[in-house]
Amino acid sequence: MSVLLTELQGGILTLTLNRPEAINALTTEMLKELGRVLAKEAPLPEVRAVVLRGAGRGFCSGQDLREFEGQRISYKAHLRNYQSVVEGLANLEKPVLAAIHGAAAGAGLSLALACDLRVAAADAVFTTGFSKIGLIPDAGMNYHLPRMLGYARAFELEALSPRLGAEEALALGLVNRVVPVESFSEEVARLAGELAQGPTKTYGLIKRALRKSASATLEEMLEYEALLQEVAGRTEDHQEGVQAFYEKRPARFQGK
Numbered sequence: 001m002s003v004l005l006t007e008l009q010g011g012i013l014t015l016t017l018n019r020p021e022a023i024n025a026l027t028t029e030m031l032k033e034l035g036r037v038l039a040k041e042a043p044l045p046e047v048r049a050v051v052l053r054g055a056g057r058g059f060c061s062g063q064d065l066r067e068f069e070g071q072r073i074s075y076k077a078h079l080r081n082y083q084s085v086v087e088g089l090a091n092l093e094k095p096v097l098a099a100i101h102g103a104a105a106g107a108g109l110s111l112a113l114a115c116d117l118r119v120a121a122a123d124a125v126f127t128t129g130f131s132k133i134g135l136i137p138d139a140g141m142n143y144h145l146p147r148m149l150g151y152a153r154a155f156e157l158e159a160l161s162p163r164l165g166a167e168e169a170l171a172l173g174l175v176n177r178v179v180p181v182e183s184f185s186e187e188v189a190r191l192a193g194e195l196a197q198g199p200t201k202t203y204g205l206i207k208r209a210l211r212k213s214a215s216a217t218l219e220e221m222l223e224y225e226a227l228l229q230e231v232a233g234r235t236e237d238h239q240e241g242v243q244a245f246y247e248k249r250p251a252r253f254q255g256k
Contacts, residue, residue: 003030005055006037011048011196011255012189013041020056023103025064031081038088048196048255050092051188052115053099054108062106062129075138082107082139089114090140090211093204095195099188100175105129110139113148116207118175119191121184124166126174128158147214148173199237200255 005016015037017024042050054060068078089096089111098112101121106129112118128145130137137145137158146154149172157164166178179187195203205228212224232238236256244251 002033003027004033004037006041008041008047010193011046012051012192013047013049014051014053014192017052017054017060019064020054022064023056023058023061024054024108025061025066026107027064027067028078028081031085035081035084035088038085038092042088042092042094045255047094048198048200049094049192050096051099051192052089052096052111053188054102056102058102059098059100059104059124060108060111061103062108065133075135079138082110085111086114086140091207093207094200095198095203095207097188097192097195099184100124100126101181101184103127106137107139107141110137110141110144113144113174114140117191119184119188120166120169120175120178121181122166122178123181124169124175124178126164126166126169128161131159131161197253199235199241199251199253201235202232202237205232 001018003018005014005018007014007016015034017026017030017034019025019027019030041047095117096115098115098118100112100118101124103125104112105125105127109126109128128137128141130141136142141158142154145157148154149157153172156162164172164174166175169175170178177187209221209225209228213221216224237251237253240253241251
């Protein structure tokens with residue numbers, strides 16, 4: 001069985017971490033395959049949205065420490081495998097939705113934070129985990145977490161590594177919404193479908209603008225917004241959106 005399952009349907013590319021016996025703990029093989037798909041398959045024009053999920057009873061329990069049992073490893077070298085995945089999720093110019101049920105821990109949580117939206121089932125549990133084994137958070141957690149929650153809250157979660165339930169994660173702003181377990185799959189499919197029917201290129205430009213804002217001045221952002229708006233204004237979806245507005249009908253975006 002492949003450690004990563006891929007399915008493209010209705011413009012939605014679903015990526016399923018597939019090591020359910022280990023709560024989808026990440027291995028070098030899985031990371032390399034995920035990085036490959038994000039670089040080669042996700043950018044294809046027929047893909048309009050991406051869903052990242054886990055098979056079995058949880059989303060992802062983080063790095064599989066058993067992979068390196070009895071070995072001396074270079075964490076610096078190994079983390080290059082994570083770099084391509086995290087950058088692939090964050091920089092892909094299409095919306096990426098993390099569908100989280102069960103555990104999202106350690107580097108598994110890092111991958112979820114790199115996505116654009118996070119939908120949690122009511123049974124989801126979140127923990128940073130790294131400090132419990134004497135490591136610092138990695139895979140982009142130190143970039144995304146303080147930008148979402150602020151320094152003090154990010155330090156608390158990283159240093160003390162509490163277990164957070166879905167509603168606690170929602171209250172903090174770690175996830176966008178919490179869904180009952182029995183309707184979780186349906187809500188993920190509905191939201192992913194809505195994204196896949198949207199103005200795909202506009203979503204990519206929104207991602208660029210938000211990432212730029214993390215380090216830009218107001219003046220720089222005003223200039224950058226003007227630049228990106230010029231690009232958006234030349235898309236077919238913008239023309240369709242304006243026409244639909246005049247005709248008082250829903251827009252039929254094609255992602256072009």
